Amino acid sequence: MNSDKTTTIAYRCPDCGREIKSEVNIFQLSGNNFYLECGCGKSKLNVSLSHDGKVRLLVPCLACPHAHPYTLSSSMFFSRELFILQCSFSGMDICFIGKPTKVEEALEKSSEELLDLMDSELDEQFGIENQSAMREALTAIEDLAKANEIHCLCSEKGEKPQVAVVIDYDQVILTCKNCNARLVIPAKTNFDANNAIELDRIDLK
DSSP states (O other): OOTTOEEEEEEEOTTTOOEEEEEEEHHHHTTSOEEEEOTTSSOEEEEEEOTTSEEEEEEOOSSSSSOEEEEEEHHHHHHOSEEEEEOTTTOOEEEEEEOHHHHHHHHHHHHHHHHHHHHHHHHHHHOOSOHHHHHHHHHHHHHHHHTTOEEOHHHHTTOOOOEEEEEOSSEEEEEETTTOOEEEEEOSSHHHHHHHHTOSOEEOO
16 A cells, blocks of 8 residues: 555546646645636546545546546555546546556547547548548647647636537537637648648637
8 A cells, every 4th residue: 555645547538638637636625625626617636535444436428428436445446557438338448546656648548539539420420531640639639728729819807618529520610619710620631630740729700
């Protein structure tokens, strides 16, 4: 068991897709609920320590409209190199607990699996011939979102854009839920993919 009873916990926001990660220790849980909240303000993970020494979590889910409750022993929560919680309905990995490097590796693997899942759904729904172009465009958009380089009218007011992503047949449509600014990014050909990769920021208008 870790002598300092510290671990890293992470989840992916079901609203904006960001990876939210933080260290948590036993002192933060003692007598208080620990909240790990996404910067978009649309989701938060709750961790608490009960009187019987159990760690209770309420984890936002990518697949379900509601969060899922979990209960772990204190030793399992703080001592495992990696422990992954899954959605009981979809089997999707939704929470990652453990050493920082192990959690980071699991998040990266989860991102790849999500992109693969998107590819499968796109192929089934739209019959897209050039899957790699859509995949690379979505990856470029995700990277810019993580770097806070998606801007709109809300940005000028000092507020963070609340971006909704819609995947169409051969394009990705980005829309701010607050100001309704939008941008269509083509994602059909290798030329489209290269254009998306070269973007250093996205401006919704």
